[in-house]
Structure formats: C-alpha cells, structure tokens
Amino acid sequence: MLGSLLLGVLLAHSTAVLPAEGQSVPKRATTVPAQDPVDKPWPPEGVLVLGQSLKAPQVVHEVKPRYTADAMRQRIQGLVEVEAVILADGTVGPVRVVKSLDEELGLDEQAVNAVKQWRFRPGTKDGEAVPVMVKIEMTFTLKDRR
Numbered sequence: 001m002l003g004s005l006l007l008g009v010l011l012a013h014s015t016a017v018l019p020a021e022g023q024s025v026p027k028r029a030t031t032v033p034a035q036d037p038v039d040k041p042w043p044p045e046g047v048l049v050l051g052q053s054l055k056a057p058q059v060v061h062e063v064k065p066r067y068t069a070d071a072m073r074q075r076i077q078g079l080v081e082v083e084a085v086i087l088a089d090g091t092v093g094p095v096r097v098v099k100s101l102d103e104e105l106g107l108d109e110q111a112v113n114a115v116k117q118w119r120f121r122p123g124t125k126d127g128e129a130v131p132v133m134v135k136i137e138m139t140f141t142l143k144d145r146r
Helices: 069-073 107-115
Strands: 010-017 058-061 078-086 092-099 119-121 123-125 128-130 132-143
Touching (some): 078 107, 092 107, 107 132
Parallel strands (some): 010 132
Antiparallel strands (some): 058 119, 078 092, 078 132
C-alpha cells in the first residue's frame, strides 16, 4: 500500500462584503447534502492516497464557497477543511468535512457544495488516471462595507 503523504493544501477563499446598515442580507437556498454519509468506510475502496509513484491531481476549475445570510449576519469567519475523492475523470466524488467551521449556519455545507463543482486534471499512477483523496481548505472571511 502506498504511504500516506499529505497533498499540498489547495486553498479556496470566500469573501463577502457586508451590506450597509439598514440593508437586508439575501437568503440563499441550499439543496445538496452537506457531505457524503459518514458511516461509510473512508477513503472509499480503491481510492489512493498520495505516495511516491502517484502524481497529484491539479485544479483546473475552482468554485468559491458562498456565505449564507445567517453566517454573514453573525460574522462567522474561519476555515472548513474537507477531504475529497478526485475521480479518474477529474470530477469530485465523495466529500467529507474533517474540520468544521459551522454546522448550524450552513458554511460547512457551502464548502462541500463548492468543492463538488471543482474540476481537476486527475491524479495518475504509472501514467494512468486513478481516483485520489485530497485535503482542501476553504476559508471564509468578511470585509466591512464602508
């Protein structure tokens, strides 16, 4: 089995501008579950972790996570860390939150939703595309509107 080696952390930032005083914050509906079921084995069978003969996937399309209205109002800021399986076709398979920022106001869910839309040049082993598990950090920060 390949030795475990942490993929260089991929960063995605979400920055929101707070509305001027008296303005309302728009609400966003979310329909995708926050993460894949946690009762399944992780990583899924057949998924490789980075090792010496494994070439890491590379991001080709990144989607920024969105702030939820409630999280903006409460000025929640910080980091969500997820583990994601990058499939052999470069799409994102199962995703799970490993470091939560906020389960109640939807930022964890927004981070997962964003990662599921990313696209990669797949990881390869011996020149062949293979599913690979990676860690991704999503940073949520707010800027004051002046």
